[in-house]
Amino acid sequence: MKTEASTGYVRPLAIAARDAAQSIAALDSAQRESLVGAMADAIQADRATILGANASDLRRAREAGTSGAMLDRLMLDDARIGGIVAALREIAQLPDPVGQVTRSETRPNGLVVERVRVPLGLIAMIYEARPNVTADAAALCLKAGNAVILRGGSEALASNQAIAASLHRAMRDCAVPEAALVLIEDPAREHMLELLQLTDIVDLAIPRGGEGLIRFVAEHARVPVIKHYKGVCHLYVDRAADPELALRLLIDGKTSRPGVCNALETLLVHSDIAPSFLPKALEALAGKKVQVRGDESTRSLSPAVAVATDDDFAAEFLDLILAVRVVDSMDEAIAHIRRFGSDHTEVIATSDPAAAEKFVRSLRSSAVMVNASSRFNDGGELGLGAEIGISTTRLHAYGPMGLESLTIERYVVRGVGQVRHPG
């Protein structure tokens, strides 16, 4: 097997993690619940140490001239540590997917065929600044019976080390091999490259972060990758939409948290309803300080609307900016979404059930919402519990990834000596 970047630093850690994965998989549900609960307790107990490490990360980042948004993602305080602890306690309590029998059938020859969930094995998480991912990802992977290798951003290294030390202590206390949780502490890029080449050891890589990181991982990985790309999410206001309902979805989708992937980026409005709906919508958006970039029809309604280019329609603004276009039919809206969308989340506002079904059937996005906000495309909101990300890869898992997506179904067959070709 070719290894383009064999520095040899990661491989032994990964082999030890893969071997330790067998111990994690062998734990029963109660043991894995206790383990994640102990991890929550350890973070709680080590709060001061973790905050101290985070303060040094923040100091370094400020000295390096890091900007506000990045500093905010990096920052931990009592409330955020409390959030991590609460998230781990929630993960500990989630139903255990491992061992779940998803199908069972007795074949005509008497074989009892079961499909049973087993852990994936060894998962590599590659992420950026936010230190809470270290705890969340570790807890989700271990809860689902896997080992995990974490490669966080160098700017959060001290915080991640403190969190990992705390989690390792919990593992020791539960007599679980610490090797099942690896934090790569050397930020050199060749170590990440080496990790992504370990096809015989790593079962899955999950990158989380900006588009640049995800493209880098997708480009260089030889191990399977589930990508969590950008969300260019659309709201289509159908000719048969309830205007007040549509406006509510628009304002929630665009303004309730503009920096996340399930926020709206583009509004498409049917030309029959545009004259009545759009002026009110533009007024409401202006009231929320949203900058609008629109097509000609939209611009004719307000001088404050800038010109929308194709780049705007393809953009994930992650900011209080919205692209707007008037379309003459639902087909035109669907064609627009197919061209510019990212398969993340699309919303239709309509009172016409046939229009809703056509919209749902015509789009292949991970979530399609009928008369509900795009912001609901989230593991917690859709009933999965905590999520490890939202997949835009149409393989294995598509949309929010919960615990179940960190397992795979395999076959267990029980017989009494059946053979395929009786002699």
Added chain:
Amino acid sequence: MKTEASTGYVRPLAIAARDAAQSIAALDSAQRESLVGAMADAIQADRATILGANASDLRRAREAGTSGAMLDRLMLDDARIGGIVAALREIAQLPDPVGQVTRSETRPNGLVVERVRVPLGLIAMIYEARPNVTADAAALCLKAGNAVILRGGSEALASNQAIAASLHRAMRDCAVPEAALVLIEDPAREHMLELLQLTDIVDLAIPRGGEGLIRFVAEHARVPVIKHYKGVCHLYVDRAADPELALRLLIDGKTSRPGVCNALETLLVHSDIAPSFLPKALEALAGKKVQVRGDESTRSLSPAVAVATDDDFAAEFLDLILAVRVVDSMDEAIAHIRRFGSDHTEVIATSDPAAAEKFVRSLRSSAVMVNASSRFNDGGELGLGAEIGISTTRLHAYGPMGLESLTIERYVVRGVGQVRHPG
């Protein structure tokens, strides 16, 4: 996006196929059933043309000095065409996975959250000599609502062209865009490389064939790959095994069809039962002309047993050869399988339920059989209907891949105007 091998020959075909995939996905179940039925009829009607094309492939192969096994895989005759037609009719009748609601939940806020199966999109099949794969893979992909690009072996090109022409005629007759089924007719390797780089167009590549082909695809693909590697399948005869049952599983697993991936390659025998079981087993194997390569304990029982090396224990013989080892405990058997196995199929013969459960739990293979032959790891035998392969990739699908594995679950959410952060 980097494209290491952009010859530009495949990309336009793939874009047209991706666009046509939307038409296939939009067909209803009855239409896709009719389509695959029409494909069966067309192959039946074009039997003579297909056999003629196959004869020219065979002539070319013989002139090139191709060997017996390869010629056999390439060869079509009336019976094999009949087999293709029957397989397509069976695929036509299989339950439609598309549109299936796998989960439905009403959230506390009234949102109705459904998980619904949708097609993957565009699937690339890369395979070797057997021309029946052209028809089978096309039918399975289209039945599950996908478009498909087929890249078969150059030795079967005329046969594959004749089959594809026949399938295209059926698609025309059903008013389905022919672009949804592409046969790459130029065998140049750079076209396969180009295909494997089309990350924005191809949703999944499935290589089927020898280990060399699969490694080549896995090594060079930037699109997701589900690998169908070798099967180094084990039978472990526990100390508590019924010797007659164990012998039956051994002979069926090794000799009923030695050239396939679910055939047995290694026998592990507990030392408590070896003195009574192994002599009879060796005698039965000799009677079936199976060459045995064993460890010291096995060799002490028969001078006909050659020395088994580590290479033998790692080998997929695909032939009447068996590696044999005596182990002092089940733990030793499990350690052996973890070291040498390929995660395909493992079998335990035992009358001890606790031993069976320990064996099942300790191994991560795609199928674990208790008192049943390894040869049952097959889509038809396990109740899936026709299969597109047996995955040894622990992601998306693991074990036999039927129609369902050519789809993905996504979320459809229906509301009455719910928002995440009511204003």
